[in-house]
Each structure stands twice: as C-alpha cells, then as structure tokens.
Amino acid sequence: MRITCPWCGERDHQEFTYRGDAAAKRPAMSDESIEAHQAYVYDRENPDGAHRELWNHTGGCRKHLVVTRNTLTHQITLCEPIGPWAKRLKAAAK
Amino acid sequence: MTRYSAFSILTNALRGNRDWTPAWRKAEPKAGYDVIIVGGGGHGLATAYYLASVHGVTNVAVVEKGYLGSGNIGRNTTIVRSNYRLPANSDFYEKSMQLWRGLSHELNYNVMFSPRGVLNLAHTPGQMDTYAERGNQMRLNGIGAELLDRDQVARLNPGLDVNGSARFPVVGGLLQPEAGNARHDAVAWGYARGADKLGVDILENTEVTGFLKEGGKIVGVQTRRNGEQADIRAQKVGVAVAGSTGRVMKLAGVDRLPIESTVLQAFVSESIKPIIPTVTTFGAGHLYVSQSDKGGLVFGGNIDYYNSYASRGNLPVWEEVTSELVAMFPNFARLRLLRSWGGIMDMSMDGSPIITTGPVDGMFLNAGWCYGGFKATPASGWCFAHTIAQDKPHDLNAAFTLDRFKDGRPIDELGAGPTPWYH
Amino acid sequence: MVNTPDKVSPLADLAMPNRPAGRQPQVELSERLCDSLVQVQAWPGTMAKVHKAISDVTGTRPAKGHAAALKGPVCIMPAGPGRYLIEDETENLEIRLRAAIGAHLGAVTGLTHGRVVVAIRGEKAAWVLASGIAINFDPSAFPVGDVRLTHHHDIGVTIHRTAEDAFDLYVFTSFARGFWHWISTAAEEVGYSVG
C-alpha cells in the first residue's frame, strides 16, 4: 500500500506504524469512568468497508495521520493530517 | 457410507474406484433445527460433531457461505501445540492435544496428526530463562516440555545456523515433543463427514445474511443460498465465523466487540525431500516453519497489522518472513517460494479466544482465535458444544468470556496489552 | 583550561580513505564531519517568529517546501511540520538558538552527537541508495537541494541531495556502523572508493 503523508508525500506503508481505529476517542481528562475507558480501550467496530484509521509516519516525519481505507479492497481514499499541525497542513495542501 | 480403511481402499481400487460415495451429503435445508452453527470452518464443524456425538443433539445444521473449509481452517500453517504459559490457555489447549491424539480414529478419517515436536529457538540466556519458565509451567501442568541446549538443537535441525557469529545466535530452545502438525483440510473434511454421519446437515454455499429475532431473542437465521433468500429457524444459534466475526455479529445487532480483523499470510515453498523434522520458530523475530508431508516448507510470521477483510497480503511481510527464515536456515536461500495466501484473523484484544453464551439471547459466540485457532479446533468444538447444549460454559472455557475485558482479567500470553496486532 | 576533546565518530576506523585497485569505482563514500546540529520545532502559531529567530542566529531563513536553505556553513533542512534540522560550524549553535527561541516560540534540541553524516557521490549514487531506500530518487521527484526523511529498515535517515549525483545522509549515531555496512556492501556492485 502507498500512503500519502500530508507532509512527506506518498510513501510505502512500511514507513508507517499502524495505530488502529481513529474512531476510538480517549475520554476527557475529567472523565474517570471505567465504562468510557473500557469502550475506548477494547471495543471496536471493525467494519468491512471504509475504515478511518491512524498511522504514524515513524519512518519519516513521525506525525500521525488519519487514513480512510476500505478494508475489503485496501483502497485508500483519503489521507488527512491530524494533531497540532493539521490546520496548517490542510491549508498548505490547498 | 463406506468405512475408510486400507481394506476398503484395496477392494474399491479393484472395482475401479467406482463405489466411493460423497464424504458428506449435499443436504437441503430444513425449516428449522435445534441448533444452527454459522460457519463451516473447523470450529463450526467440530462443534456440530460434538453436539451430536457428546450431547446427542443431532438436529443441527452447519451453515457455510462458501465451500466447506474455505476459511482459515483451509489456509493455516497447521501447527498444533499447547506450550502456553497462562493456566486458562494451558488447560484448554492441552484438552485439545488429547482430542487430537485420538481424532483420526474417532472420525475414521486420517487427519494426519503428526507429533513431530515444536521447537522455539532462544537467542539469549534471558530468553532461555523465559522459555524455562514456560516449560516449567507446562511440566507442572503435566505437559511434556524440554529445554535444549545449542548442540541438542543443532542435532535436531541440521541446517540451522547455530553459529555464534549469526546476527542472533541460537543458544538453545524449548521443545514440546508431542506437539506438531495436522492436515488442515482433513480436519474440516473429517469433522464434516463425522457430523454428517450423525445426522448433521451441512449447508454449503449458504450465507447467513441476517438473524431472526423475536422479543430480543435470536430464533434463527436468514440465509442466501444459490441466490435465493430463506429463513431457517433454530432454538439456538452458535456463531463460529472466525475472521468474519465483526460482520456477522453486526447482523445480529452487536456493533462493537473486542476484536479486529487483519490479514495473516502463509507461505509454502516448492516440494523438497525432508529437510526439517520439527516445527521450528525463530526467537528473535516472528517466524514459524515446518515441512508438509508433500515436502513444501510451510511458514508464516506476523500479521499484516492493519484491519482487513481482504485475504491478500503485503510485500513487507514477505521480506520479513523470508529474511528471518534464511537467517535461521541460510541453506534455504535458493529454495523457492511456491505460493502465498492470506486468511482473515479475528484478533482479540488480549490474543486469547472468546467462547461464550450470548452476547445476545439465544446466541452463542466462538471467536477471537487470532493466529492460533487451528490447534484449538477439537477443544473449541468440544467446549462450544458444551456451552450451547448446557447453556453455560464448561470449566475449560469459563475464563474465555467477554466479561474478562470489563473486569480486568485479560488472558494476555504475551503481555502485549489491548493492541490486537501486537499479539 | 582543559581543551574539549575531539568528537569520536563510530565510523572513525571504517570510513578511512581508500581506493581499491582494479575496477573504476562508480561511487565514493565518505564521512562528513558535522560540528553542530540542532533541531528546532516551532509551535503551529509561531512559525514566522521562529524563522526570524533562526535567521537572526544563522544569517539565513528556512527555505520553502522540502528544500534545504544553504548559506556558507549553515544548512537548514526541513524535518517535519514546523521542524528544522540546522547544521553549522559553530559549537554553541544550540545555546544561541535556545536563547533566541524561548519555550513560548518552540523547542530546541541538540543533535550534534546524535547523527553521523555519510556522504555518497558518483554516477551510481542514486542507484546504490535506491537499492535499500524506498523513495523515488529521480531528479524530477527529488530535486537537487531537497531533503527527505525516510528510513533504511530499522535505521532512520535524513537525506539531503546536494547535487544530482551527491547526497548527505544523516544517520542515527548508534546505527552508523550498521548503515555503513549496508551501504558499502550495496556499493560493491558498482565499485566504490572511500574518500
């Protein structure tokens, strides 16, 4: 697979480290409930089809991105920046 | 149905092999069953078989969307072992070993269970201690285990690079002498034939497309067979669809589970004369290899990490497994890869299986097999049949519930944590 | 007053100038000593100020896109969003940059000892690199002056294309010998000398 890092450009997926389902959102620091953390840590939708997932470009700029990829075909339709630099990277892409 | 034996083979041969009959019937679906098992893989078929043979529940259908054995049962690297560390795993997989030993006779089908030994190589003294700890746990549980030094390992596997100059020198290994391989397809076919003989209907090319629900309880399945929809009712429905767990459970309204699906690739080389006697694993990476009876080196390594339902693998894993294999056996570099393929793994969050009642009323779930469900096939079927017939888990699978994640009792052999692709 | 001892490179004994007899070598490998290397990370809202601070200290500003900015001994290489690797001759670069860029503007990390620079040049330089590094070395995709962050298996590498046939490779120090082993083995095919 080829993943387009919003900063480095298109690279082999081997340069990236998979970090799983982007839908898993950590509860806020104010939320200490076991249930909420439980869902975040263990429960996955595991869809067959479009999957928004996190990758870290560990073999490059070491920034995370969100990749939308079809789990049936492996086709990647979107690579979006995430994190503090997301806004700037998006703007630069335009 | 003909009983299989050397005698039946000879007499049939004399008659030009004309009298053999189908190994299992091409059954037509009935309107309803006591139990429907979704998934005609090893676990589904074994479950049906033990429901009929142990619990006397024979009004059973196994519903399989493709050809029988098209899932992981037909695409694994066939390693059978019980060299586990944690008690729940150890007891469960040892039960499986016991069933494996008698399986060919029980099914009157040669599943070619071959106790050739599984050898885990160690590359540092620290790793030897870790293996010793596991081996001792096995011994204490009554499972055979031996710690081998470098020379013993070298004698067992002549081509192995035991040179001190290797990048990861071999210092020894842990051997489970009674572990080994079995013939993947034969397990599926043997269980199918055995279950069929006891009256179980095996419905191939029949996909479950939904579940029938009444008052929140599952009362059957919707299917598509040869392009046609049909409902089949059942008192109880067991789901054993391995890599498809996510999609099938969604049909039952269970949207989230502690499972992710990923590809695991397997590889086979061209046939050659016997070159490695045992199943051997590389301890400084992730690689396991054994030789099939046909002569092919069957090997595999890590999963492809990312979620996937496509049984198609990637190139980095090719590079990783082959480089580890030739690092271990530098005399294999000129041997050639014949074929590679992928299977969809139902990776659970702690790397251990789930065999449980629920999570919906009227339903039973068998999933989360990760890399290692082939060896579990007999015990999994045995326990799942018990769970379905008795409406509660057997002691052997009592720990393999979904609740374990809620309560903080993961069965995490590697200590890798809730990241499925680390297991 | 004791003098600061010389920095010792892990390649000290390996990258010894050497020209093999016989076949004309098609690449030259060498170690380029680097006196000062500092990483600067701006915060998303402070880019302009950080650029200014860098320019105040080094006399030059980061270039656009993935190009390195060069001026005399100074080389400013883009190393991620808002992040630069700055090389200079002066030893107190880190201290001066930290003084110019306070925590409110960004972070300054000294990496002088953390990287070893391997230089490769020659007609087949791109060929040798491509045999282990999975980026496109075609000049249309990787122009002279550009910088790429990538890896060779376990080893992170920052590549600066200094000419069509020349590259500076910034490699993690602890891996430098492993990297040298790889690149010199790869270069055997085309023949190499050590400069």
Added chain:
Amino acid sequence: MSGFRLNLRDGVGTAIDSASTVTFIFDGKSYEGLRGDSLASALIANGISIVARSFKYHRPRGIFTAGSEEPSALVTLRKGGRTEPNIRATEVELYDGLIASSQNAWPSVDFDLMAVNQLPGKAFSAGFYYKTFMGPKMAGNRTTQFWWLCEQLIRRAAGLGKGAELPDPDRYGRMNAFCDLLVVGSGAAGLAAAELAANSGASVILCEERALAGGALTSAPDFIDGQLARDWAADKCRQLVSHANVRLLTRTTVQSYFDDNTFMAVERVADHVPTPAKGQVRQRAWNIRAKSAVFATGALERPIVFPGNDKPGVMLADAVRRYAVEYGAAPGKQVVVFTNNDSGWLAARDIARTGVVVAAIVDVRPDVSDVARGAGEDSRAKVFLGSAVTRAKGFRTLSAIEISAYNELTGKVGDTRDTMGCDCLAVSGGWSPAFHLTSQQGTKPVWDAELQAFLPGNPTQKWHGAGAMCGEMGLQAALETGAAAAEAALSEAAVPAGVADIPVVDGDRIDFAPAPVFEIYTGKKSFVDLQHDVTADDVRLAHREGFVSVEHLKRYTTMGMATDQGKTSNLTGLAIMARARDLPIPEVGTTRFRPPYTPTALGAIAGELYGHLKPDRLTPMHDWHVANGASMYANGLWSRPESYNRPGESVEQAYIREARAVRAGVGLVDVSTLGKIDVQGPDAAEFLNRVYSNGFAKLPVGKARYGLMLREDGFLFDDGTTWRLDEHRFLMTTTTAGAGRVMEHLEYHLDVVWPDLKVAIASVTDEWAGVAVAGPKSREVLKACIKGVDVSDKGLPFMGVREGMINGVRVLVARLSFSGERAYEVYCGAGWGQALWDSLLKAGETFDVVPYGLEALSTLRIEKGHVAGPELNGRTTPLDLGLGGMVSNKKNFVGAALLKRSAFHEAGRLQLVAIKSTDGQKIVGGGHLVKGSLENPGESEGHTTSTCFSPELNCYISLAMLKQGTARHGERLFATSPIRNRHVAVEVVSPHMVDPEGGRMRG
C-alpha cells in the same frame, strides 16, 4: 533418444550461436550444447528424452513446454551451497560447465525403482491418505504412532529434489523503482505499449521473463512493417533502451502484484553464468511502484488429455515449434501434431519448414479453415480430420500413437484409423490467457465461450491488459491493443500520450477459437496434472466423493498445486469436472492464482536482508568493552557488555566480583542504551503528569523523579527517571527495550489525544552517552574529575541534576541509584562518550574502580528489589509490584480509570516478593514456586523473574511473583525447575533485601 540438432541455417536456430559450443554435465555425463541453448533444448539436441520422474508414481517425464509453465522437466542445478532443486530445464540458460542432475529417482531417471508406486495404481487414487494409515487404536499418545511411522516413509518418498545442506554463498539485492508505466511482457503487445509510452516521455519499466525480448515474435514467421518479426522486435528493443526514460529488464519475471500497484519482479542477474562476479548479486528483487501497468503477458498453450499423454515425447505444439525454429533442436524424427484449433496447423507448417518430418496432423474437428488447410499442405503431413489421438504408446518414451475417429460433439471415440510410429506428438488444445497477475489482485476472470478460455475480467486496480493476455490472440490485434492499453494507462498516470503509430502485419490471420474438446476419454489412464500425477479418473473420483467445487477438487486431488501451479493443466481438469457435473465450465468456476507467478528464491525475496537481518546498535564505548574482555549480550538490536571476564573467570565469577566491588567501592557501567527523550514546551510538565502515574507537575528544576508509565488498560508499560532541566525542558529516560514504544506512545497522545498541548518531543537516545558511577566511593571519583558541580550532599542531593565539565566535556550529572548505593548517572555527547569513560576510569583508579556489565547491574538491582523488564512483563500492575504508592489518586492519568477494575484489587494476585535459597543451591532462571517435591511439586503458586547470586547476602536470590506474596514473607517454599532438574528450598522475603531504608543511596 530421438531428439537431434537440425542443420542450422537461416530461420533454424535463430536464438543460438552455432559457432560456439558449450560443455555441460547432466547426471554425471558430459554433453555439448551451443551458446543460446536452454538446458532443455540442449538435452533435446543430445537426444535425451527422460529428464525427470513424476511426483507420486515416479513415471518417466520428458520436456513438455519451452517456458516457465513447464510441469515436467525439473532438474537439480549446481552443487554444494549453490544446489538448487526443482529447476525447470526449459528456463535454464546453458553456460559452460553447467551441472544438472535428475531428481526424485533412484537409482536413475532411466530406471527408477520407486516406479513400483505405480503398481498399486488405483489404490493410490486421490485422497487415499485420508482413508488409511490410521493404524490400530492404542492407549494415550501411542494412537498416533502408527501414522507417525507411515508419515516418515511417505515424507521420504514425496518431495522432489533435495535442498542444499550448506549456506548459499551468493548475495541477493533489491532495487526500489518508480515509474509511470510498468509493462509486463515484451511480445508484440508489450513492445507496442512500451513504445507509445516511451515516445510520450513517460517513465517506463518493461520486464521480460526470458533472456531474449520479443515474446512470440522470436519464432513467428510473420512480417511487421515489412520486417521479419524477430528483427522488428530486436529493433524496437534497441530503440526503447535508447530512451533515458525507459528501463528494459530481461531475465526479469514480475512475480507479485500487491496493493496500490506495487510489484515485485525478480531479475536473474547471474544465473546464466557459473558464479556471480565480485560484488555482483545473484538475483535482484525489484520493488516497483507503478502509476499504471500494462499486462502483455501472452497466453499459455494447453494440451488435450488422452490416454498415455504423459509419455516423454508428448509436448505442446508451440514448444516443438520453438525448439525447432529458435534452437534448431528437433524433439523427434517423426512429429505428429494433434490439435483442436488452427494454431496447431501453423505450428506443423513452421516445424516442417525447419526440416523436421511432420508425419500427420490430427484434428478433432471434421473441418478446418482454409488457412489451416494451406498450412497443412505446406507441411506435407497426412491429415486426419474428425479424429483424435486415442493412445500414446511406447516403453518409457513415445514410439507410436493410435488415431481413431472422434465425434467432437458427443465426445465419442470411433474406430481406430491408424497406428502410426512417432517419437514426438505436438499437442495444441487451445490457448489460455496468462492473467495470473490480475488474479493475484483478486480480479475474477470471466469465461469466453469462443476462445474456450477465461479472460482476466475487469480491473480493480490501475492496470490494462493487452494482446493474448486479454484474448486478443492475433499479432495485429496484439499491436493494436498494446498501444491502446498504454494510452489508457498513461491517462491514469496523468501523462499525455502521443499518437500511436501502429505497424502493419503481414502474416497468417487465423481464428484461434478451438473446438471445446479437453479430454479424449477411452477409460484408460490419462493425466491432467503431469507433475502431481493427477489423472482424469482422479477428477471423476473427486466428483463421486462430493469434492465438486473447484477448490475442493484442487485440494482433494492436489491438481494445480505443484511447482507449475497448473499453468497448463488447471483448465483441463476443470473442464473434466464440469462435464462430470454436467455444468458449463464458468459455473464450476476457477481457482485463484496467488503470488508468486513462478517459484521465487527465498533469498531473492529477502534481498539485501539475506545475511544481515538487522543492523547492530552500538554504544560509543562498544570497542572499549570488547577490547577489555566483555562478553557482549544482545538487548534488542543493542549489544551490551554482560560482564568483563578476566582470564579464567566465568561470567558468574565475573559478575559477582563486579557487584561486590560496587558495593564495597565503586564501579562504572555503560548506560548509553537507555531510551532518552527530550520533552520540551510550555505544557511539558502537564503532559508528563498525564502520562506518568505519579505526579510530575511540581518536580523542581534541577531534580529528577522516577516515574511509572501505564498502558491505558492499567498495566505497567515502562519506567524510568525524568529530569527537569529547566522550567519547560525535561530529559526523560526509558528502559532500553521500551524506548521505541514509549516514543510512539507519547507521539500518539500528543498528536491524537491532546493536540492542544504545546509539547515537542525528540528522541535523543543517540545524542547522549551515559555512564553510571555507583558505589560508596562514587562521589570521590566524581569529585576528582568534575568541574563546576558541588558534589556534596547539599550541592547535589539525591535525585539532583546538575551540569558540569569533566576534562573539557560538558556533562549532565544526576544523582540516581539503581544499585541502591550512592550513585550518579553522567551523560555527555555521544562523540565524547569514550573520553568520559576514560576520564571516570582514570579518576577512579585510586579507588579501584571496576567496569561492570549487565549481569552485575542486574544483581545489584535485584538485591535492592528494583523492578525491570522481567517484572514489567505486561501483565503486572503497580500494585502487584508494591509500587502502589506511585499511583496518584489526586489526578487522572493514562491507565488510571481501568486500574480501578475489580480484578486488580482481588486477593490471590501474583505479587512481587523475593526468595532466598536456604540450602545453598543455585536458583536457576525460569523456576516456579511450589510446596511439593521435585517428583510431586503440586501447583505453581508463582514464578521467579530475575535471579542471581547475591554477594551481599551470600546466597542465591531471586525476585518472584507469588500468589498473595506480600502477605507471605517468611514462608518456606521450593523454587522448582523440573525442566532443568532443579529444586531449591527457599524462603520468601521482602524484595527490599539490601538497605531497605535507602540510607545508602540517599546518603
């Protein structure tokens, strides 16, 4: 012995150099061939017909094809570490001194005793293994032993060639390539595609499996733009390589097609020479990322199945033609052509033109086209229409055939018309497009009734088919579809295509559609899969037993599972099953092709990783350690000193001496491998406070703190000290093994979870060398060499961090202790690591400083009850390890919520304790704690984690995890290791065995 070398002249032997002879050895005998020969053509020219034995029945096998689809002619090449089994003779380029031998036969291919396997014949039918060898039922494990014995014998009989016993001395390489367009196959279609793309300025890679580019053109009699086909092809190649944007790779097979148009092709760089030149790789794996691809892989001829069809001498028609035309090697003196389509007639004509006698053409069709008829006349062969070859006869090799009347509609065989002497039967059963690559990607092929073949189907990735690969069998069509495919591909790669200039072909125009005849059935033994000995009856048996799905058919009979993957047999077997089921072929389906396209050397896939799997990671003081007697220990990729062994000293003696010296005086240990992460920013303290379970917000500048990091599920993840260098700048240290994953953990939280925190992190593991100076005299050592730091307890208190100079080197010193003694960690720039080490050694001389290794380091921390890797095994919580005090209940942090789960607070958990040997025996690693004897140990109540001899306590000790251990200090148990035959009486004690109050380290 019927093959021979033809008179070489224009148009006969076009691929070989008649003037240069080459000597080679086959089965110990020396033969001559010509440069340009393949091993197969040279064997044919030397009259050798039996080159191999089949897999199961050990039947004699000859050469069947002229390419990589060969099922039969497998040999072993070379010797020693270069031994290569199962090599297709059809693909081997002859070189001087080549050594080949037959395999899977004993004593020889001509007379193979294993052929007795044929006798029980029908008993060895498909699936017979599953029905027998189960043996008598016996107690326990012994039940399986009968099969175990049989299996050993079966395994020895199975297999093909023997693998090498020695390591492969050759090297393998890799090349990463990028292009706009990858063209696979250099036949007419591929050349046309490459030409258009080349002229459009696109970057093009053209891969051709064979040594000679041109595909079918190399033996075609046609003219293209007035030029003989092979000359045209040669010209085109010359033009192509003159473009800077084109790379033509011959001897390069595109093996695998991965996601996003990533391909792996393998170039056989030095297989056509005796050994690779210096520095040269044997094979090179090309990892190609192509914006788009054109597959012009041609079509594979398939046979017709009939009784006796496996006899050496029966070959594919196009192969016979190629041997005669290209190699000037006639496979027989009397050739008969058996076909169901017109291409067989053209083959007959071309064969006859080389001077080989074509005695007859047998066609199942009652009538054929005029072109075919004309070709038949040219070949001067006797023609049998509406006829079939119903039997191949001969002892071991083909000597005659039986021709009978045949009704192509009913499949009925009529009267025998003729028995004809012939030593070569050239069969054509039609053409199957080679869509293996697209099938690898999961594209479902579609049936073409006219061609009686599957076509590739609709693309799911960026590729386009051209030529015979997509059913366009004619040469003109190949040229046209090649250009069209390139045009479509270029638009995908966003390169404007120029105008295609399509050449004009002058040659045969035939209809390739065959009669739908796959098998001539007479009830006698005929083979579908020649390598695996799968017969047509096996297919019918599978049908009878219910293995009717193609995938079941394949697995039950092993059809198509041999080294050729059924390239020439799958469709035929499928057709026989379709007939048995009375279904049209497409409804029976087809099996899936998987990568690689042809068997690929494992070394080639490993590429540059063959030989050096992983790089070493070394500290700046590595060379010193090695020079000073250290035995080195692998810790992940790092290499670390285990102990510095004096002459005659064992590792155990050495580490005990070292540890003792530290407790008594002072020692130095290289801690450069610890993970080090620079954490900076206005929110750095807050960030640390969130990722550590203990508080970090209020850590003063100039102080370090030991921190615990948990996973979000509450289990321990990593530990280490973090030093506050200034208000917004911290230096975090991690365990050696955990450095990478901690870095990723932090990056994840900064990018994904708390993107609003202003924190930057950077790995500085390689920036800093680290030396720990430990022992009661450590302060004196430091004092003797450090400048700018007051090392008094007040000036540098426990956990204090200061900056100073040692012999001109700027250092960071932190007063930390892993050993439990007064100790300091001194860090400096890695390039000065050795200088620092030397300075500290020098300063320590008067205090008898010793360097110590990992073993002593670990001994000291075990005595002290400090946890490390073996205790942080991913299944322990801070509470289990007695570190509950480091779990803040005043703040939320990663892992806080799930640590509250019930199971973590139950009685009966494994808890950290220490054990002491009470009988003087050694506690070996990996033991379990039990109450019983060695023979009858009882249940495991826990296990040891880190074990050593304690010089301080003068006995063997170990840290251990014990059920409810905290409450069991004082209890007597046994540390048992049945696997090492050890059973040691131990006492459970508190893990804090040395200086529990910490007075020594706090000073």
